[in-house]
Amino acid sequence: MKPLLRVVRNQARNLSRLLRGQAVVVPSLGSMTLGRDDIELAQYLLANRAEWDWSDYREQYERKFAAWNGSYCAFAFQDGRVALSAAFVALELQPGDEVILPGYTCVVVDNALRFAGLKPVYADIEQQTYGLDIDSVRQRITVKTRAILLHHLYGLVCRDFDDLLTLARKKGLRVIEDCAHSTGATYRGVKVGNFGDIAFYSSEQSKVFSTSRGGIAVANNPEIANRLGREADRIPVSEELFVERQLHSVILNYYRHRCAEKWWRGDVAELKYGRSKMLSTSLMEQEQRKPTDYMRRMSPAIARLGINQLAKVDDMNEQRRVTACRWEDWCDRHGYVKPTVIENSVPVFLRYPVMVSPEMKTKTSWALDELGISVGLWFLGNLHPNMGRVPGCPRADEAVQRCINFPCLLEHE
Numbered sequence: 458m459k460p461l462l463r464v465v466r467n468q469a470r471n472l473s474r475l476l477r478g479q480a481v482v483v484p485s486l487g488s489m490t491l492g493r494d495d496i497e498l499a500q501y502l503l504a505n506r507a508e509w510d511w512s513d514y515r516e517q518y519e520r521k522f523a524a525w526n527g528s529y530c531a532f533a534f535q536d537g538r539v540a541l542s543a544a545f546v547a548l549e550l551q552p553g554d555e556v557i558l559p560g561y562t563c564v565v566v567d568n569a570l571r572f573a574g575l576k577p578v579y580a581d582i583e584q585q586t587y588g589l590d591i592d593s594v595r596q597r598i599t600v601k602t603r604a605i606l607l608h609h610l611y612g613l614v615c616r617d618f619d620d621l622l623t624l625a626r627k628k629g630l631r632v633i634e635d636c637a638h639s640t641g642a643t644y645r646g647v648k649v650g651n652f653g654d655i656a657f658y659s660s661e662q663s664k665v666f667s668t669s670r671g672g673i674a675v676a677n678n679p680e681i682a683n684r685l686g687r688e689a690d691r692i693p694v695s696e697e698l699f700v701e702r703q704l705h706s707v708i709l710n711y712y713r714h715r716c717a718e719k720w721w722r723g724d725v726a727e728l729k730y731g732r733s734k735m736l737s738t739s740l741m742e743q744e745q746r747k748p749t750d751y752m753r754r755m756s757p758a759i760a761r762l763g764i765n766q767l768a769k770v771d772d773m774n775e776q777r778r779v780t781a782c783r784w785e786d787w788c789d790r791h792g793y794v795k796p797t798v799i800e801n802s803v804p805v806f807l808r809y810p811v812m813v814s815p816e817m818k819t820k821t822s823w824a825l826d827e828l829g830i831s832v833g834l835w836f837l838g839n840l841h842p843n844m845g846r847v848p849g850c851p852r853a854d855e856a857v858q859r860c861i862n863f864p865c866l867l868e869h870e
């Protein structure tokens with residue numbers, strides 16, 4: 458939709474809500490992590506383009522992330538999906554190799570496999586933490602299997618984590634941890650992403666921390682780390698226009714989503730920056746085609762935002778855990794099953810997942826009326842945001858029909 462049309466629609470909706478004595482609403486970003494300091498930094502960077510290629514900032518970001526995460530090294534990329542693509546190179550996976558992944562993920566994860574010529578093999582999930590189900594994984598292993606790509610979804614450490622690690626070790630398979638939702642979550646006192654061979658994190662706009670788009674890969678084995686570093690050094694940095702759009706999106710997101718009471722500011726920003734707004738997944742990627750500017754390293758300018766956000770992650774994750782108690786209580790009072798926090802884990806609750814009826818997932822106005830929130834619909838298909846299905850994953854199919862999620866970082870100024 459064109460920015461002007463969006464503004465007119467938004468104004469009309471909010472004026473009509475005000476006339477009816479209802480609170481105005483702003484669209485949810487899923488996880489609003491941006492503060493005034495972030496937009497001031499974005500504005501500073503837009504005014505000082507000469508600083509965009511000061512690579513010291515990216516190195517600083519990578520060092521700080523690795524130290525905070527307890528990892529040997531970290532490398533920053535344009536997206537989490539790109540960090541995953543680099544991980545395949547670092548693990549020396551070859552075209553035709555099979556990789557087992559959850560049949561309940563983002564299409565960009567599946568794309569990364571396909572772009573590398575790897576064969577995605579979907580395993581079913583369990584419905585306690587929405588992670589890979591160990592029995593389903595066992596059934597999918599063949600002589601061509603080289604790796605298991607597991608995830609910690611919604612910020613929950615996956616239920617079968619220990620068993621998956623043990624199985625992989627026994628079968629000589631690589632483990633890739635998808636920590637796109639779980640930056641900062643811990644298991645046995647160690648941050649997730651440090652248990653497998655390699656891991657990646659996302660700082661896309663709806664994630665635990667945000668640089669509008671962004672990703673990081675970490676490794677602890679020096680050989681894998683060297684190959685990862687070589688791949689990061691080989692690829693070009695994000696194009697200038699991409700970086701500009703990221704910075705505009707940071708400002709736009711702040712004004713559009715941060716503060717319902719001042720919703721008109723979002724409309725002003727929409728008119729100014731709406732054309733720059735970035736889709737998390739381009740139409741080309743939804744069609745599973747590789748964009749020409751796909752394989753890119755993070756710009757140092759964006760890394761500066763990353764440094765700023767990283768300093769706030771622990772506090773934000775603590776806030777999320779506090780809000781999660783509210784949703785736990787809601788589940789108890791209404792008879793919904795709560796997601797499982799596995800023993801010895803500390804989740805980050807990027808979002809709080811709940812299974813409801815398919816009707817409640819289709820028509821979500823009840824949440825606004827009853828709880829004053831916009832619910833999230835991850836995932837709308839087995840390969841979100843694509844609506845299509847993958848074979849042999851009935852529990853994932855059910856989650857597609859019934860799993861919604863509640864926000865855990867509340868969007869007030």
Ligand SMILES: Cc1ncc(COP(=O)(O)O)c(C=O)c1O
Nearest residue numbers: 536537538563637659661671672
């Ligand atoms: C589970 C999961 N893995 C990976 C990704 C990819 O992260 P990015 O958007 O940074 O490429 C996403 C989201 O976009 C995701 O939800």
